Every structure is written in structure tokens, then in C-alpha cells.
Amino acid sequence: MEKDALLELVAEILEVEEASATETLEAQGWDSLANLAFIAEIDERLGVQIDADELAKAVTVDDLQALITAQS
Numbered sequence: 001m002e003k004d005a006l007l008e009l010v011a012e013i014l015e016v017e018e019a020s021a022t023e024t025l026e027a028q029g030w031d032s033l034a035n036l037a038f039i040a041e042i043d044e045r046l047g048v049q050i051d052a053d054e055l056a057k058a059v060t061v062d063d064l065q066a067l068i069t070a071q072s
Helices: 001-013 034-044 052-056 061-071
Strands: none
Touching: 001 034, 001 061, 034 052, 034 061, 052 061
């Protein structure tokens, strides 16, 4: 998934106009519900299964992208 598309997805999940690539996910409002939504959306859109334990370690959008790439 391209970075711009991932930022759009993060913004959609967080229900904000724009997500930041530089702020931490937590600073943007990311929580356990966002984790669940992310897992579901990535599975639906890309057919990629994200491990919840690995996702819980993600701090930035780059970490999310690395998880997607590792599972692709």
C-alpha cells in the first residue's frame, strides 16, 4: 500500500481530515479500536492478515506500512 493511501486510511479510521506521517499514532488518537479497524480494513482491501500483537507495537505510520509489507 502506498504511503498516501495508508495516510488516507489512517485518517478514515481516526475520523480526521488528515493523518500525519510524522506524529505518533497515539498522538493522533490511535487506540485499540483503531487497531481492530485497521486489521479489518487491511484484510478487506489487500487480503493481508496483520498480527494484532505486532500491530500493538506500531508507533508510527511507517510502522504500519512495514507491517503490511512484511505480511504481503
